[in-house]
Amino acid sequence: MKRILTILTILTVFLLNINAQGRGLISSQRYNSGGYLFFSAGPAYCYTTDTKGDLYTESPFYNGNNWNASLGFKQIFPENFGYRVNLIYGNYVGADTNSKHHTSFYSFSSNILELTVRAEYTIKFGGEFKFRKPNSIYGFVGLGGFISDVKSVPFGTYVIDPVINSTVAAIIPAGFGYQYEFRNGLTLGAEAGIQYGLSDALDGYIVAKSSNDILANLSFTIGYKIF
16 A cells, blocks of 8 residues: 555656646747737948948938838747748938049939848847746848839939839848847847848949849837737
């Protein structure tokens, strides 16, 4: 009888321990995974070898130029991998002020709409409670497409129309970010990234020795966990 009671006690302790570990795993997964809606906005820059002007000085973000904004949905799985879908709209302006580069000056204003899907890996840390880890750092890479609408902008007495007014092509986003999640599901963060366009016409101009244009941005993000 004592042997049976000993075995039953051992089995009970063992099952209780497994149940507690199971509850912990579920709680950990609950807090470290889920779906989020995001809005992001911040300064952006179109890097192109076709222009040689100082865009930060000539067209700063606070004057309403060189910016982008996005709406996105992000889902993180228990293994820290996830994905994010972004709809991004940006305005990029620039001017060629180096007369040695071209016989004449030109300037552009390019409105670009992107749709991207990217894979992400997230690391959460700094939990205030046992299972809740509010700090996150993440890296991402993906693929998408863009459509551009380019217009010429008078630069002094020079006006040179874009060679290509509209372009549709693929684009590759990559970068990293940080976010902090509050107890009510609200998140705040920042993200730095590039979008490598598989085209040399994001600015509307193509030179003889062309190279693909690159968009770069620093975004401030606000999000909310919906599940």
